[in-house]
Amino acid sequence: xxxxxxxxxxxxxxxxxxxxxxGTQALEPATLDIARGETLVLLGPSGCGKTTMLRIIAGLELxxxxxxxxxxxxxMTLVPIERRNVGxxxxxxxxxxxxxxxxNIGYGLxxxxxxxxxxxxxVAELVALTNITGLEDRRIDQLSGGQRQRVxxxxxxxxxxxxxxxxxxxxxxxxxLRDRLRGELNRLLRALGITAIYVTHDQAEAxxxxxxxxxxxxxxxxxxxxxxxxxxxxxxxxxxxxVGAANVIEAPLADGHLILPGGxxxxxxxxxxxxxxxxxxxxxxxxxxARTAPLTGIIDSVSFVGDxxxxxxxxxxxxxxxxxAPNTIKLKAGERxxxxxxxxxxxxxxxxx
Amino acid sequence: MRDRxxxxxxxxxxxxxxxxxxxxxxxxxxxxxxxxxFRGIASGVTLQWVAQVWELYAPTILLSFVIxxxxxxxxxxxxxxxxxxxxxxxxxxxxxxxxxxxxxxAVPGLAIALALLLTYGxxxxxxxxxxxxxxxxxxxxxxFMVRSVMxxxxxxxxxTLDEGAASLGASPWQRFRNVIVPNATPGILAGSLMVVTLSxxxxxxxxxxxxxxxKTLPIGLADSYASMRLEVASAYTLIxxxxxxxxxxxxxxxxxxxxxx
Numbered sequence: 001x002x003x004x005x006x007x008x009x010x011x012x013x014x015x016x017x018x019x020x021x022x023g024t025q026a027l028e029p030a031t032l033d034i035a036r037g038e039t040l041v042l043l044g045p046s047g048c049g050k051t052t053m054l055r056i057i058a059g060l061e062l063x064x065x066x067x068x069x070x071x072x073x074x075x076m077t078l079v080p081i082e083r084r085n086v087g088x089x090x091x092x093x094x095x096x097x098x099x100x101x102x103x104n105i106g107y108g109l110x111x112x113x114x115x116x117x118x119x120x121x122x123v124a125e126l127v128a129l130t131n132i133t134g135l136e137d138r139r140i141d142q143l144s145g146g147q148r149q150r151v152x153x154x155x156x157x158x159x160x161x162x163x164x165x166x167x168x169x170x171x172x173x174x175x176x177l178r179d180r181l182r183g184e185l186n187r188l189l190r191a192l193g194i195t196a197i198y199v200t201h202d203q204a205e206a207x208x209x210x211x212x213x214x215x216x217x218x219x220x221x222x223x224x225x226x227x228x229x230x231x232x233x234x235x236x237x238x239x240x241x242x243v244g245a246a247n248v249i250e251a252p253l254a255d256g257h258l259i260l261p262g263g264x265x266x267x268x269x270x271x272x273x274x275x276x277x278x279x280x281x282x283x284x285x286x287x288x289x290a291r292t293a294p295l296t297g298i299i300d301s302v303s304f305v306g307d308x309x310x311x312x313x314x315x316x317x318x319x320x321x322x323x324x325a326p327n328t329i330k331l332k333a334g335e336r337x338x339x340x341x342x343x344x345x346x347x348x349x350x351x352x353x
Numbered sequence: 354m355r356d357r358x359x360x361x362x363x364x365x366x367x368x369x370x371x372x373x374x375x376x377x378x379x380x381x382x383x384x385x386x387x388x389x390x391f392r393g394i395a396s397g398v399t400l401q402w403v404a405q406v407w408e409l410y411a412p413t414i415l416l417s418f419v420i421x422x423x424x425x426x427x428x429x430x431x432x433x434x435x436x437x438x439x440x441x442x443x444x445x446x447x448x449x450x451x452x453x454x455x456x457x458x459a460v461p462g463l464a465i466a467l468a469l470l471l472t473y474g475x476x477x478x479x480x481x482x483x484x485x486x487x488x489x490x491x492x493x494x495x496x497f498m499v500r501s502v503m504x505x506x507x508x509x510x511x512x513t514l515d516e517g518a519a520s521l522g523a524s525p526w527q528r529f530r531n532v533i534v535p536n537a538t539p540g541i542l543a544g545s546l547m548v549v550t551l552s553x554x555x556x557x558x559x560x561x562x563x564x565x566x567x568k569t570l571p572i573g574l575a576d577s578y579a580s581m582r583l584e585v586a587s588a589y590t591l592i593x594x595x596x597x598x599x600x601x602x603x604x605x606x607x608x609x610x611x612x613x614x
């Protein structure tokens with residue numbers, strides 16, 4: 001939909017921290033640049049400060065003294081939300097129960113003094129875009145969760161905001177619907193070309209939607225990168241384990257090999273350390289013949305999950321490894337297998353802080 | 354068989370309790386239209402007492418309604434925005450303010466009246482006008498309005514609705530008018546019902562604050578009980594009933610309709 005394209009603004013937050021009245025620090029001072037048209041995902045467990053950061057950008061919270069919020073280079077720190085021209089989708093949707101679906105979507109336009117006829121055509125356009133045709137006259141309490149989500153999204157983009165802010169918009173939905181809406185949301189964000197900031201604790205959402213992902217923990221930014229970067233090159237154990245499944249093992253190093261109970265595992269030869277914390281993704285482990293393999297283990301359990309089978313292999317490292325094997329090989333518990341892992345798939349992490 | 358027995362027992366108990374409340378009211382009402390209470394209803398039925406009360410107290414009754422609706426107006430204009438501000442702002446200060454507003458529920462009406470007299474008694478014009486009673490009634494009824502509106506806010510997550518409207522560009526006043534008030538309507542109606550009935554029936558405070566020229570229904574009632582024939586006082590009760598019951602039913606119906614919407 002070209003009508004709203006090109007309305008994106010760039011965002012910069014400078015030194016924005018947030019300490020609440022009771023003294024708890026929800027967010028350590030952080031600086032972050034978001035390019036025009038980019039979708040940035042703030043990812044982290046609950047209490048990591050991601051929502052606080054979103055609310056500071058929205059104008060619903062004021063950053064601590066010294067913090068600044070800039071849109072397209074203009075200082076917006078003290079501008080209230082109603083004059084920031086942002087669209088916001090709330091976790092609880094915040095749809096107005098006293099208005100119909102169409103009135104909800106058109107509310108922002110009405111506030112902006114858009115005439116009735118133009119407003120109606122704009123609402124119709126958004127109703128079509130978000131696939132809720134036929135629901136225009138319904139009351140909010142007559143809608144399902146997924147429908148409410150679409151109305152909330154339509155309402156937020158109706159005003160052609162410079163920045164779209166989404167606070168866990170899919171969390172309240174069941175898993176199947178969440179997957180479907182995630183895809184729809186992705187297409188919509190790309191189509192609108194709008195700058196979007198998306199808060200979630202779900203790494204699958206972050207991977208699919210984000211141009212860049214900001215991983216946060218305990219009020220601080222841990223890593224910023226593309227979905228591939230944070231998945232394949234996590235900076236530390238927290239990111240490795242939070243983003244996707246990971247085996248994190250500690251082992252001594254000797255001439256480019258991890259010395260493990262089940263054998264030796266080659267790693268990136270550039271690493272010249274006495275010992276390492278290493279991260280191996282379950283899907284990067286190949287199953288090979290045990291006799292010839294440098295690293296072997298015994299299958300503890302096999303769980304068939306459809307598209308793959310998940311094994312727990314003990315004896316290879318100090319603790320059992322999780323391994324994803326193709327769903328076609330026949331494997332059973334108690335069997336000894338060889339494990340083949342490319343040196344590049346072993347990510348060495350800095351020692352624990 | 355056993356169920357029937359239990360049901361009958363419950364029914365009889367309910368009827369006895371209801372009778373305990375209804376019979377005195379009925380007695381009083383019939384006394385108001387009896388020619389001579391001491392000779393009983395056999396002495397004849399008359400409207401003379403009612404007419405006499407109306408003649409004597411029509412201005413009092415009128416003033417009562419004026420004060421009740423003025424009280425409602427003030428509690429609406431002040432109470433609803435106050436509830437909104439207290440809810441949205443939150444925090445310790447809001448809690449303290451809320452407690453202070455609620456205080457008149459615990460403090461006896463006489464004490465409130467005394468405080469008002471001590472503070473404003475020397476402002477002659479104000480003291481002599483019905484606005485003085487209005488002030489007392491507003492103090493007394495405000496917690497009911499604020500509390501019932503805040504109760505609705507608490508169930509609605511009004512803070513997020515408010516933020517949602519703000520994100521769409523609505524100013525605080527637009528948010529208040531388009532989103533807050535329409536969604537708080539059940540609480541506003543419940544609060545209004547309380548405020549009007551409490552104001553109409555309020556005695557303690559009003560008794561301390563009234564002047565011979567600023568009397569309300571209950572003061573007139575006490576007056577007639579103290580100084581006139583029992584039949585006149587009863588006729589007064591009858592008028593009180595006739596005035597307040599339809600009002601109560603009308604407001605209740607209005608509230609039900611709004612809730613069903």
